Amino acid sequence: MALRITDECINCDMCLPECPNTAISEGKKVYEIDAHRCTECVGFYEAPTCMAVCPINCIETDPEHVEDKAQLLEKFKALNII
Numbered sequence: 758m759a760l761r762i763t764d765e766c767i768n769c770d771m772c773l774p775e776c777p778n779t780a781i782s783e784g785k786k787v788y789e790i791d792a793h794r795c796t797e798c799v800g801f802y803e804a805p806t807c808m809a810v811c812p813i814n815c816i817e818t819d820p821e822h823v824e825d826k827a828q829l830l831e832k833f834k835a836l837n838i839i
């Protein structure tokens with residue numbers, strides 16, 4: 758499933774350059790994740806790299822975008838044209 762950023766985000770910019778799918782952007786209030794681009798880092802890393810760098814742990818799974826690993830891998834392939 759894709760991840761989402763909660764309202765607790767402090768806009769520190771740590772996560773944005775780390776996303777291999779360029780799924781993170783500056784939102785109107787806090788940073789946002791594009792669910793159509795987030796693969797939970799499947800295809801690149803073992804674990805979500807944005808979660809690893811966020812200093813306040815305000816990135817969580819998004820229950821509105823439930824996907825299993827196979828679906829995330831398909832999304833990765835589509836995004837990266839492999």
Ligand code: SF4
Nearest residue numbers: 776795797798805807
């Ligand atoms: S989990 Fe990975 S792909 Fe998804 S937003 Fe975070 S860094 Fe990007």
Ligand code: SF4
Nearest residue numbers: 766767769770772811
């Ligand atoms: S690393 Fe965390 S606090 Fe910083 S911009 Fe990203 S989501 Fe917000």
